[in-house]
Amino acid sequence: MRSAEIRADARRAMEVCNACRYCEGFCAVFPAMELRRTFSDGELDYLANLCHNCRGCYYACQYAPPHEFGINLPRTFAELRGETYAENVWPRPLARLFARNGLVVSLAAALGIALVLLLAMALQPADVLYGAHQGPGAFYAVIPYGTMVAVAGATFGFAVLAMVLGVARFWRRAGAGGLPRVRPLVRALGDVLTLRYLGGGGDGCNDRDEAFSQKRRWLHQSLFYGFLLCLASTTVAAAYDHFLGLPAPYPFWSWPVLLGTVGGIGMVVGTSGLFGLKLVGDRAPAAPRLLGADVALIVLLGMTAVTGLLLLGLRATGAMGVLLAIHLGFVLAVFLTMPYSKFVHGGFRVAALLRYAMERDTSGA
Amino acid sequence: MLNLDQDYDVMVVGGGNAGLCAAITAREAGARVLLVEHAPRAMRGGNSRHTRNLRAMHTEPTTVLTEAYPEAEYWDDLNRVTGGQTDEELARMTIRESSRLAPWMEAHGVRFQPSLKGTLNLSRTNAFFLGGGKALVNAYYRSAEQLGIDIVYDTEARHLRLQEGAIREVELTSQGFPATVRAKAVVVSSGGFQANIEWLKQYWGEAAENFRIRGTPYAQGRVLRDLLDQGVMPVGDPTQCHAVAIDGRAPRFDGGIVTRLDCVPFSIVVDRDGQRFYDEGEDVWPKRYAIWGRLVAQRPGQTAFAIIDAKSERLFMPSVFPAIRADTIGELATKFGLELGPLEETVRRFNAAVRPGNFDSQKLDGCATEGLEPPKTNWARAIDTPPFIGYPLCPGITFTYLGVKVNERAQVLQEGGAPVANLFASGEIMAGNILGKGYLAGFGMTLGTVFGRIAGREAARHALS
Numbered sequence: 001m002r003s004a005e006i007r008a009d010a011r012r013a014m015e016v017c018n019a020c021r022y023c024e025g026f027c028a029v030f031p032a033m034e035l036r037r038t039f040s041d042g043e044l045d046y047l048a049n050l051c052h053n054c055r056g057c058y059y060a061c062q063y064a065p066p067h068e069f070g071i072n073l074p075r076t077f078a079e080l081r082g083e084t085y086a087e088n089v090w091p092r093p094l095a096r097l098f099a100r101n102g103l104v105v106s107l108a109a110a111l112g113i114a115l116v117l118l119l120a121m122a123l124q125p126a127d128v129l130y131g132a133h134q135g136p137g138a139f140y141a142v143i144p145y146g147t148m149v150a151v152a153g154a155t156f157g158f159a160v161l162a163m164v165l166g167v168a169r170f171w172r173r174a175g176a177g178g179l180p181r182v183r184p185l186v187r188a189l190g191d192v193l194t195l196r197y198l199g200g201g202g203d204g205c206n207d208r209d210e211a212f213s214q215k216r217r218w219l220h221q222s223l224f225y226g227f228l229l230c231l232a233s234t235t236v237a238a239a240y241d242h243f244l245g246l247p248a249p250y251p252f253w254s255w256p257v258l259l260g261t262v263g264g265i266g267m268v269v270g271t272s273g274l275f276g277l278k279l280v281g282d283r284a285p286a287a288p289r290l291l292g293a294d295v296a297l298i299v300l301l302g303m304t305a306v307t308g309l310l311l312l313g314l315r316a317t318g319a320m321g322v323l324l325a326i327h328l329g330f331v332l333a334v335f336l337t338m339p340y341s342k343f344v345h346g347g348f349r350v351a352a353l354l355r356y357a358m359e360r361d362t363s364g365a
Numbered sequence: 366m367l368n369l370d371q372d373y374d375v376m377v378v379g380g381g382n383a384g385l386c387a388a389i390t391a392r393e394a395g396a397r398v399l400l401v402e403h404a405p406r407a408m409r410g411g412n413s414r415h416t417r418n419l420r421a422m423h424t425e426p427t428t429v430l431t432e433a434y435p436e437a438e439y440w441d442d443l444n445r446v447t448g449g450q451t452d453e454e455l456a457r458m459t460i461r462e463s464s465r466l467a468p469w470m471e472a473h474g475v476r477f478q479p480s481l482k483g484t485l486n487l488s489r490t491n492a493f494f495l496g497g498g499k500a501l502v503n504a505y506y507r508s509a510e511q512l513g514i515d516i517v518y519d520t521e522a523r524h525l526r527l528q529e530g531a532i533r534e535v536e537l538t539s540q541g542f543p544a545t546v547r548a549k550a551v552v553v554s555s556g557g558f559q560a561n562i563e564w565l566k567q568y569w570g571e572a573a574e575n576f577r578i579r580g581t582p583y584a585q586g587r588v589l590r591d592l593l594d595q596g597v598m599p600v601g602d603p604t605q606c607h608a609v610a611i612d613g614r615a616p617r618f619d620g621g622i623v624t625r626l627d628c629v630p631f632s633i634v635v636d637r638d639g640q641r642f643y644d645e646g647e648d649v650w651p652k653r654y655a656i657w658g659r660l661v662a663q664r665p666g667q668t669a670f671a672i673i674d675a676k677s678e679r680l681f682m683p684s685v686f687p688a689i690r691a692d693t694i695g696e697l698a699t700k701f702g703l704e705l706g707p708l709e710e711t712v713r714r715f716n717a718a719v720r721p722g723n724f725d726s727q728k729l730d731g732c733a734t735e736g737l738e739p740p741k742t743n744w745a746r747a748i749d750t751p752p753f754i755g756y757p758l759c760p761g762i763t764f765t766y767l768g769v770k771v772n773e774r775a776q777v778l779q780e781g782g783a784p785v786a787n788l789f790a791s792g793e794i795m796a797g798n799i800l801g802k803g804y805l806a807g808f809g810m811t812l813g814t815v816f817g818r819i820a821g822r823e824a825a826r827h828a829l830s
Contacts, residue, residue, distance in 0.1 A: 059500065066407055201495050
């Protein structure tokens, strides 16, 4: 059983780390480890998801390969995180989607685009699809409002449900119990919003090599906040349409477009930067098996943003119809694969940070 | 690959903390610097890669140190652990200089940990490196590269040709090939000889075969031997080394911190004949752990076994190796490969000799045995509550004391007292000047940093004058 081997590796690493403790200044993993002398499977899963893969401990480790102890915590924990995503997936039979996740996400993207394009082509006359549309409701001329809302709502709603159930299962299996009090909630929220633990104890993480940098932290947050802004843009647009009777497209100086533009640019900056770091970064502390899943999500989110921005730029031209279909194809792929891609790391990470904040609260640290 | 066939101003032999500090200082003084490191890149940094902190004098709280640690107290600590085997002038200079190190270290990429929880409570006297010594070594190497210092790994200095009072050239084996380097000044920071088992055998006999070396296998003492053979003045007792009792399952080299075992004060320790041989409760562990290496080294097979019961399991830091557990003392003996009878008899006699008292793991509690030889004078509690838990022990060598004599300018002295004109030393190779005996946590790094900077400064001055 693969996951049993990975957990055995992680447990052995934690035993070495717990006898050493030199890394305790780096992140939350080590103080959390020090609260324990033995490590159950669920606790290992928790610690693995508390790890932000900053790699500080790898470069500082006197027991890293070629030392015979061969400690490579970032890689071991990355592999274990991969297992926790699969083991806590909902519904359970879909766990195998994590086995070759890069392929799954890529196929979902390809099929999503093909499906939306084909349907648009099949259901709309050519002059509508390729024509230039202006004014309120222009998008809906190509893809009807009802269809767009129904598909987006259903896929996104399912994704959120599946992810919540997955994280809840992880939370239970990791042995966490009880409801958090206010202080740990605030603390965990701060950890998430600032991505504190990619700060690696002050000077950032080892995103490329032994040198410290805040680059990965900023790039991740550019993507993270960009994604949130795009969600906000869509939500505001839906509200405009539904409650104010103002259908899209909106002028540039409107909330949906401004939020979407800034968010889209943030996502493009974040994804291209993170992709670049994947290319130049030291592979030794990375898990080769998970590279495909990482890259697939980065590219999928990046392409969603790029096509969104292109759509904004060219929405007054005849290219709008096809671009809209392609963009919505990417969005569809994002929604469909959300619970079955690297995307889930966010939920697991938040849960782990919350649990850590609760432990700190109780241990009085 | 680097062209070594060029003239350098300063050549530094050894790429641990001291050598790096020397190289960086010399380079910043304007010298062309070559640093040769015996280990390959992945294992660079000598014993510094296993260190964690540096002992620093300070008169008021700093960002990384609490309260104050004045010169007088620092000197008292050093004088006490060395039993007076130190050089007061050099020692006080080192202590005073230690208060000025942190800004320089931080300017070269070293980062300190704000405060420390952990079991070691040293935050008053010692500044902890964030991530430990290897992180510090990485920072210095990076700094050295950025400054334009030439660095070669996998390169051992074999011979420093000393002629007419100066080093004329240095013979190397660089990545398997012989090479000769000329430099106007040479700094040796190549450590002690603790990893040279053959050399240890001169003083310890075949027992040295069973020693574990806690740090780098590259501390072969080749440069030290070479210099002493050419009439350089030695310092420190050649027969002595810092030896602690570590887990008997530790690797031969580089086991570092995780092989330490802190259970001795709460245990009884027996040799392979099942007999106790020393008072396990003589003093608190930090003050006694350095004698246990020697004690175990003197037992047959250089092996011993610490035995506790369930009551004491949580009183010490977990070791990296799992405890050996058994429901009876007999079963434990079998798991250790010991004879049943003697061990059972030792435990029975010990338990019978334990007198009641108020056990307190945090201080000398006076819970002692009566009428037992050797006695256990603190933390003596009957070993009677299963599961019984044991750890094998073996001697772990940290460093050796033999070194080269230096003056306050880090110049290496010859027999008769005249300095070698262009030879300087820093780090463990000269630590015996100041730490002639004993051990003071974090002092090795202090010494390496202080003398590394002096050696680098003086070497550059000599080369550029």
